[in-house]
Amino acid sequence: MLELKNLTKQYDTNMIFKNLNLTVPDGEVLSIVGPSGIGKTTLLKIVAGLETANAGEMFLDNKAVSVSEERNTADIGLIFQDFNLFPNYTVLDNVMLAPITVQKMAKDQAKKLARELLHSLGLSDKEKLFPYQLSGGQKQRVAIARALAMQPQILAYDEPTSGLDEQSTYQVAEIIKDLKKKNVTQLVITHDEPFAKMISDRVFDFATEVER
Numbered sequence: 001m002l003e004l005k006n007l008t009k010q011y012d013t014n015m016i017f018k019n020l021n022l023t024v025p026d027g028e029v030l031s032i033v034g035p036s037g038i039g040k041t042t043l044l045k046i047v048a049g050l051e052t053a054n055a056g057e058m059f060l061d062n063k064a065v066s067v068s069e070e071r072n073t074a075d076i077g078l079i080f081q082d083f084n085l086f087p088n089y090t091v092l093d094n095v096m097l098a099p100i101t102v103q104k105m106a107k108d109q110a111k112k113l114a115r116e117l118l119h120s121l122g123l124s125d126k127e128k129l130f131p132y133q134l135s136g137g138q139k140q141r142v143a144i145a146r147a148l149a150m151q152p153q154i155l156a157y158d159e160p161t162s163g164l165d166e167q168s169t170y171q172v173a174e175i176i177k178d179l180k181k182k183n184v185t186q187l188v189i190t191h192d193e194p195f196a197k198m199i200s201d202r203v204f205d206f207a208t209e210v211e212r
């Protein structure tokens with residue numbers, strides 16, 4: 001379970017949000033909607049430890065997690081809007097890299113895990129390709145496999161359907177629903193309302209539920 005209590009973020013004098021409270025139970029898919037520039041990506045970055053908050057508390061499974069400093073942990077898997085794949089690595093290496101370098105997993109074990117994940121996401125035949133040789137939907141699935149390889153407690157997606165066609169959007173929705181069945185907690189920033197309806201247990205409207 002993820003809990004955010006009175007989270008406040010400002011950049012210099014620009015207050016982005018104040019006293020944000022949000023609880024996401026295990027296995028829930030929560031979509032976060034709201035207009036551009038309102039602070040949705042900033043919130044995900046704070047949750048993932050890539051950005052600090054000015055005040056407030058975060059708890060993961062009732063354990064306090066500092067939001068006042070950046071963290072380099074595997075507990076939250078972030079899937080970036082532009083995928084952030086390593087361009088000079090193959091699909092397989094993109095998925096294997098973090099378990100080996102961050103978690104010190106043995107190479108054979110990391111390869112086995114990466115292949116299982118790629119298989120489950122329908123990408124077995126793409127493992128030797130480089131990111132530039134993939135479609136947007138395939139890149140998105142590699143980014144999901146890469147995040148899952150770190151066995152995070154929570155997966156957080158920033159606009160996972162941006163730039164995807166209807167079929168790839170549907171595939172991403174199916175992946176999110178499958179992961180939900182495995183009790184993976186998922187936070188999804190999206191402006192795509194039909195997609196949000198398809199995948200979400202709950203929708204958090206940033207514009208109305210957050211003080212500024």
Ligand SMILES: Nc1ncnc2c1ncn2[C@@H]1O[C@H](COP(=O)(O)OP(=O)(O)OP(=O)(O)O)[C@@H](O)[C@H]1O
Nearest residue numbers: 011012014016034035036037038039040041042043
């Ligand atoms: N590093 C930064 N320094 C200063 N201001 C920033 C920084 N990052 C973001 N901001 C500001 O914070 C506000 C929220 O940005 P954020 O990217 O979180 O919005 P968003 O809701 O995700 O928008 P979008 O849907 O367009 O991605 C914006 O006004 C942005 O200019």
